[in-house]
Amino acid sequence: MFNYTIRRLLLAVPTLLLISFLIFLLLDLAPSDPTANLPLTIPPEVREKIRISLGLGEAFHIRFLLWCKQFFYNETLNILEQWWGWDFGGDRLRVLSWQTRSPVVDTIVQRIPQTLWVVGMSYIVGILIAVPIGILSAYKQYSWFDQIGTFVSMVGYSVPTFFTGVLVIVIFSVWLGWFPSIYDTTLVVNDWSSFLQQVKQMIMPVSVLALYNAAQISRFMRASMLDNLNQDYVRTARAKGIRERSVILVHVLRNSLIPVVTVIALGVPQVFGGAIITEQVFKVNGLGQLLIIAIQAGDVPTVQTLTFIFAVLIVFFNLIADVLYGILDPRIRYD
Amino acid sequence: MTETTIHSLQGDQDPSSPGRDIWDQFKTHRGAVLGLGFFIFIILAVAFGPYIWGIDAQFIDIRARNQGPSLLHPLGTDQLGRDTLARLLVGGRVSLSVGIVAMVLSLFLGTLIGVVAGFFSWIDGLLMRLTDLFLALPLLPLLLVIIMLFRDTLRTAFGPETGIFILIVFVIGITSWMQAARIVRGDVLALKEQEFVLASRSVGTPSRRMITRHILPNILSPILVSATLGIANAIITESVLSFLGLGFPSDFPTWGRLLFDSTDYLQQYPERVIWPGLAISLTVLSVNYIGDGLRDALDPRIRGR
Numbered sequence: 001m002f003n004y005t006i007r008r009l010l011l012a013v014p015t016l017l018l019i020s021f022l023i024f025l026l027l028d029l030a031p032s033d034p035t036a037n038l039p040l041t042i043p044p045e046v047r048e049k050i051r052i053s054l055g056l057g058e059a060f061h062i063r064f065l066l067w068c069k070q071f072f073y074n075e076t077l078n079i080l081e082q083w084w085g086w087d088f089g090g091d092r093l094r095v096l097s098w099q100t101r102s103p104v105v106d107t108i109v110q111r112i113p114q115t116l117w118v119v120g121m122s123y124i125v126g127i128l129i130a131v132p133i134g135i136l137s138a139y140k141q142y143s144w145f146d147q148i149g150t151f152v153s154m155v156g157y158s159v160p161t162f163f164t165g166v167l168v169i170v171i172f173s174v175w176l177g178w179f180p181s182i183y184d185t186t187l188v189v190n191d192w193s194s195f196l197q198q199v200k201q202m203i204m205p206v207s208v209l210a211l212y213n214a215a216q217i218s219r220f221m222r223a224s225m226l227d228n229l230n231q232d233y234v235r236t237a238r239a240k241g242i243r244e245r246s247v248i249l250v251h252v253l254r255n256s257l258i259p260v261v262t263v264i265a266l267g268v269p270q271v272f273g274g275a276i277i278t279e280q281v282f283k284v285n286g287l288g289q290l291l292i293i294a295i296q297a298g299d300v301p302t303v304q305t306l307t308f309i310f311a312v313l314i315v316f317f318n319l320i321a322d323v324l325y326g327i328l329d330p331r332i333r334y335d
Numbered sequence: 336m337t338e339t340t341i342h343s344l345q346g347d348q349d350p351s352s353p354g355r356d357i358w359d360q361f362k363t364h365r366g367a368v369l370g371l372g373f374f375i376f377i378i379l380a381v382a383f384g385p386y387i388w389g390i391d392a393q394f395i396d397i398r399a400r401n402q403g404p405s406l407l408h409p410l411g412t413d414q415l416g417r418d419t420l421a422r423l424l425v426g427g428r429v430s431l432s433v434g435i436v437a438m439v440l441s442l443f444l445g446t447l448i449g450v451v452a453g454f455f456s457w458i459d460g461l462l463m464r465l466t467d468l469f470l471a472l473p474l475l476p477l478l479l480v481i482i483m484l485f486r487d488t489l490r491t492a493f494g495p496e497t498g499i500f501i502l503i504v505f506v507i508g509i510t511s512w513m514q515a516a517r518i519v520r521g522d523v524l525a526l527k528e529q530e531f532v533l534a535s536r537s538v539g540t541p542s543r544r545m546i547t548r549h550i551l552p553n554i555l556s557p558i559l560v561s562a563t564l565g566i567a568n569a570i571i572t573e574s575v576l577s578f579l580g581l582g583f584p585s586d587f588p589t590w591g592r593l594l595f596d597s598t599d600y601l602q603q604y605p606e607r608v609i610w611p612g613l614a615i616s617l618t619v620l621s622v623n624y625i626g627d628g629l630r631d632a633l634d635p636r637i638r639g640r
Binding site for chain 2: 154162281306311313
């Protein structure tokens, strides 16, 4: 198992390098000019100097290697310096945003908490809703509870989050006026009333994303429970006289959770991607919104870095899912 | 008298043709039948609706702007006085054709790569690593990047509408073939070991004939199921792009674009977001139900019961 993890980690390095190269190539192929939005009165030679100052004067492979050095080496040293207060000395060039001329990584670090609060919370809420629903629907297959559960999860899966998001804004902010439609990130939670306000503004985005996540996970949970309920070991457990409750919640549940846990792990990076829309609907200034703004402004370093971070998340959680599968299910051995 | 006996005999003779069995099983899934009915209704509505509902979707009647539902405009008008029902019908045409064309493209790619990887073992490893690489790409951010960066080029090359259509269909197609490829490859690998393939190989069937004659008909059911899921996925992706402001231009309505435009008037006219949203949701829901029913109907293990 350990060997397998190490092997996969080593394999992830060239994969990620290749992905970052592909993203860089794509951004470079595109005919976008970072100086296009500047005033037309700027003379062409000054414009050319601006382009060179942005680092566009070099050849493609040199710019790619420079980005690699800035991102993988300089930024890592910076993080180490900040966390442990070490001093490596020297003036290192960081990955700078073309929009703000500030380091991209700092902006990302500022945006992460908002995304994590909304998205992370919604994923947890979604899992907490989905697992009991899945268990109950499978146990009472074809009952009215199962029918309703299936229908609701089908709806939750089919209705896109930008529609449910807008719909809850119409109902709860426009008509009823219960919750604010815009997420206020400057709110500091220091007493009871500001805490209530935070809860209020989180309810809508969290529940919209949670419905979507719960719909998918509860389908998996139900299918996995159904696979296990007809197995021989369940009959044996019942024949031994174990109470129905512990047959379901101990024997069956533990076995059915194995594929579900991996599905949950695989879903984490997709949730970050899906959050782009929810963040746009509720005006949360998280990572997704940062990406949209950067794309619209043609800010290549920010787009490159953010997309690469999303890719790292995907590769990393794929690895976690595979390793978890091996740990949880002793029948699966990779070595 | 004789005619009826012959008729009933013929009816009895053919009780277990595969198509009939599948349809019988499909009919038992109530949601799937409802979904199929609704999907056909939507297709007919967007195909012929604009001819029956005579109002031009682009016609601007500024004096009749921001109206509520009335006999003249059953779903009201927008901020420029354009009829919402007409725009919804025309928008559905674009959304559905993007969904269907993108699905065909992604299924073609997925089936091609899946069959080639499953059938020719020397290239299997390479193609599957490629699939893994695509699965590891952050797709939504990349979609946004590609569209943002290439839309002006394509617009000048093919005109504003066709250019964006080609770009969106192409981009959705090349980023959603991986699941189909994996499923198809798995099925082809299992098929390749069966006796009839061996028999056909022993009489000297060339690989190309083997694929078209023996492999493809046998993997039709997973392809069909992926096709329905692919339509749903492509419709959602197109509306996400339009919703983020990176899809079709605003005088060229799609359901996602209509929803995006309506959100600006959310405070004053909240009912306006509901129609395009409902259209997207119901279409995707019906397609997903069709897929669910098809999966049950095409699975021989379930069909027996």
